[in-house]
Amino acid sequence: MLPTAKTILDGQALKVTKVNSVTGEVSVNVRKGRIRQIFDLTMELTCMYEKRDVEARITDFMSDMDYDDFEFTMTGVAAKVRDALKKTVWETLVEFRKEVEQVHGKSLLVEGPQTPASADSEKSKFNNSFVDKKEKSPSAVGTIEERVEFSAPMEQVWLCLTDVPRIMAWTRGTASLSSVEPGAPFSLLGGNITGRVTELATGLIKMDWRLRHWPSELVSTVEIKLSNGGSGTVLKMKQVGVPSAELDSVKENWHRYYWEPIKTVLGCASAVF
Template sequence: MAKWGEGDPRWIVEERPDATNVNNWHWTEKNACQWSQETLKKLLIGLEIEGNHFRCIITDLDKCEGEAVVNNRKGKLIFFYEWDIVASWQGNVRGRDDTVEGKMNIPNLSEENEISEIDVSFSLKESSETGNVLKEFLYKEGSDKIREQLKTYVKYLKEEFSKGLILPKKENISNNSKEQIQNLTSTFDKNVTVNNKSITKDIKSANTSSRFETKTLIMSHAFQCSGADLYRALTQVELVRIFTNGPVVLDVKEGGEFQLFGGNIHGTFKELIPNKKIVQYWRTKRWPPEHYSVVTITIEQQNDNTILNLMQIGVPESEYDGTRENWDRYYWDAIKRILGYGSFII
C-alpha cells in the first residue's frame, strides 16, 4: 500500500486548495454561448470601414447562431466554437445623398478554419450603381477588417473567458492575494479577539434604534458557474477558506455563526435556501458596538451564468463606501479570480 501522499496524484486531494478535480484530471466544461454572442455584438456592431471616398458601418447583428464551449482535460484547454453570423450594414459614397443598405454573411467561424479562411461576403438590399461600388469596396477593404474583429473574439475566448478553468494548486495561489487579505485585516484593530458572544435571532432588521444614519447597499454580479457552485462557494468551509485565504468559522444553519478574516467579519445565518438564498446578520469590528446589518443574497441561475444580487440593510453611512469596496474586492473579485468563476466583460 502506498504511503500517505505517495499514491496516484489524481487521488492526493491535499495538492488542490479546494480538494476537487485534483491536478485538473477530470473533464470540465464551460459554456461560452451567451458570452460569445455578447462579445461578437460588441466587436461588430458600430464597426466603421472607411476609404478615401467611402464610408460603411455595421448597424446590427441579425443572426448569431451556433455554440462555443471551452473544455479542460488533464490540464489542457480544448476550444470548440462554430458560428453562423448575419449582420446589417449601411454605407454611402461621399458627395452622393443616397444611403445603401445590405447584409454581411459569415457562415463558417469555427476552430476548424484559420481566420484567413473564414468567408466574409456582402450583399445589397437593392441593386444600384452606388450599391455595387460600395459592395466592391467592402469586398476589398472590409473583409480583412471583419476578420481582425473575429480574430479578437477568438483571442478573448482563449485568453480571457477561459481563465480559471485550470484551477491553481494551493502553493500557486498568488502572493498578491495574500497581501490583499492582509490589507483587509490591517484596516481593522489588529489586537481585537474573535467575538464569541451569541447573536440572537430576534435582532431587528437594520438596528432601527441606532443613533447614527444608515444606508442600504445594493449590488449585483455575474459569475461563470452554476447557482449550486456559487452557493457552495459561500457556504462550504473549504471554499470560503480558499478565497478569503485565512481561517474560517462557518456553522451553516439558521442561527449558526460565521467568522471571516480573523473575526473582523462575523455574524449569524438568519435564513438559508440551498442554491437560492442566504440571509445573514452581518457586521465588522469597525462598526459601532452591537450594530448589525441584514444581508440578503439571492442567486439566480441563468442559461450559462449565474447572477448574484445583494441587499444590505443598515450599513453605517460613514462605512458605506468602504463596505461596498470590500464586498467587491475581498468577496466577488476573489471568488472570480481564485475559484475561477470570473465573468469577463469587454
Template sequence: MAKWGEGDSRWIVEEREDGHNLNDWHWVEKNIVPWCKTEVANRFKDLTIYDGPLGQFKFTGLKNLDGSICAHVRRGRRFVMYEYNMSFDWSGRLVQEDGSIEVKGTVKIPYMGDENDFDDFEFEVSVDGKGAKAKGIVHQECKKVLKKAVKEFMEYMNTKWTEGPIKSDSQSEIKRCTLKNEEQSSQSSSSVKAAASSQVTNSSSKSKSGVKNKDLTQKVTLNGPVQMIFSTFLDKDRLSAFTQSETHIDPKVGGAFKLFSGNVTGEFLEIVPEKKIVQKWRFSDWKPDVYSTVTLTFESSSQTIIKLSQNNIPADDLNRTKEGWNRFYWNNFRNIFGGNIGSFM
C-alpha cells in the same frame, strides 16, 4: 526597514531562485487541465468496458475534457477546485443471432464538481447508427467500470496536487520570498498577517453614534452551477480559498461566522438551500450593538444570478463595504467561473 539592495544583506528579503513558496503562505494557482487531459487519456485508452458472450466493448480514447481544474496553495493549505465535463469514444463488436456487427459511440460525463464525491456523477451513453442493444450493455457496465476509473483518477489527482511544490503559471502571482535570518522570518510572518487584516479593517476605529445608515444592492451573474456557488458560502475551506483569508463558519440557522481573520463577524438568520442566505453582519470595529443585514438570493437558469442586498450600513463605512464585496468576493468568483459584476445601487 532596509530598502531593496540597501543595508545589511543578512536582513534582506530575496526572491528564491527555486521558486519555493515558504511555508505555503502565498496564494498560488495552477491550471492543471493539460495534465488532467494527458492522465485521463492514458488511463482510458483501450480500457475494457465489457468482454463476454454479448460482445466486446472498450474505450478508445478521450474525446474532450473542458472546464476549470486548478490546484491552489494558500496559507499552508493545498486543495484542488474543479468544475468540468468530459467524454470518451468507445467501440466494439456486438454479437447477434446472425453474426456480429461493429459498433461505436460516446460516453459523456456532463458535469463533475468538487462539491460531489469522486464517484458521485451522472453519465450518458450514445451509439452511432445501429446497435441499441450495445448501448444498453455499455451503459450497464459503465456503472462499474467508468465510475471506478474516474474515482481512481480523481483520488490520484487530489493526492498529487496537494503534495509537493506547486509553481503558479499566473502572471499576477505574488513573488515568493525567503529570509536569510530566522528572526526576520518571524517578524515577516507577523507583518504578513497584519497586512491581511488591514485589507478589511481601517487603521483607526470610528464612532458610529449619530451616523445615518445606508443600504446597498447589487446583481452578480456567474457562469457556474448554483449548487457549487451557493455551497461555497457555507463551506469554510472553499470560502477561505475564494476570499483568500482565514474563515470560520457554522453553516446553520443561528450559527456564527468569522471572516477575514475575524474582521467580519455575524450569524446566519436564514438558509434556504440553493435559494437564499440571510446574515446578521458587522465589521469588528463597529460598536457592539451595530449590525447590518445581508441577504443573498440565488437564481438558476443557464447561469447563476446572485442578488445582494445589505441594509443598515453606517454611512461612513458604505464605500468600504462595497469595496469588500467586489474585491474579496465577486472578483475572485468571476476569475473562477466567469460572468458579470453589476454596479451597486
C-alpha cells in the same frame, strides 16, 4: 474537465464519471510580472470499470508537482487498472493547470513588478481601510444593493457561499466556521467580519453581519439571492444597516473580498468539475 478523463484497458472503458468533492486551496496571482499558481487539492472521484463504480482519490495535487509525486488511489481494482487511469487523470490535470493560467492569469497581468497578497496582508489591508473609524454609534445608516453576474452554474456559486472548503478557498484560509446553516456563527478575514446565518433556503441566504470596529450594538442584515441568468448566475445582495459614512468603503470591500475571489475560485472549480 475530470469527467472527460477516460481510456481503454483490455477492451473495457475505464473513466472518471463524477467528482464527488474537492477540498483545498486555489489561487492565481502575479509576482514580478509572472503568473503564479498556488493550489493544493484533494479530490474524491467515482470511476467506472467493467460496468461497475469504483471509488478513487487524488491526494494533495499541487501546482508544482510532477508525475512521480502524484498520488492516485482506487479501491478494489488491480494495480494495472489504477496505473492506466492514473496516467489519464494526470494528463487531464496538467491541462487544468494550463487552463487556469490562460483563463485567469491574463486578467491579473499589469505593467511593473507585482507582489502577491498573502492571507495576512489581505487581513491587514482590510483592517487598514477602517483604521480611522472610531467606535461610536453612527448617526445614520444606509443600504447597499449589489447585482453581480458569475459565468458559472448556480449550483457552483451556491457551493462557494455554503460549502466550508470552498469558503476557505476564496477567503485564503482566513475564515472560521464549521457549517453554513441557520443559527451558525461565522468569522471571516481574521475576525474583521463576523455574523450569524439567520435563514437558508435554495438560492437564498440571510445573515446578521458586522465589522469588528463597529459598536457592539450595531449589526447589519444581509440578504443574498441567486438566480439563473443566461449562461451563468445572477447574485443580488442587499445589506441594510451600514453606517452612512462607510457605505462606499463597505461596498468596495464586498467586491475585493467576496465577489472577485469567488470568481477566481469558480473558474478553477469549473475546470476541475
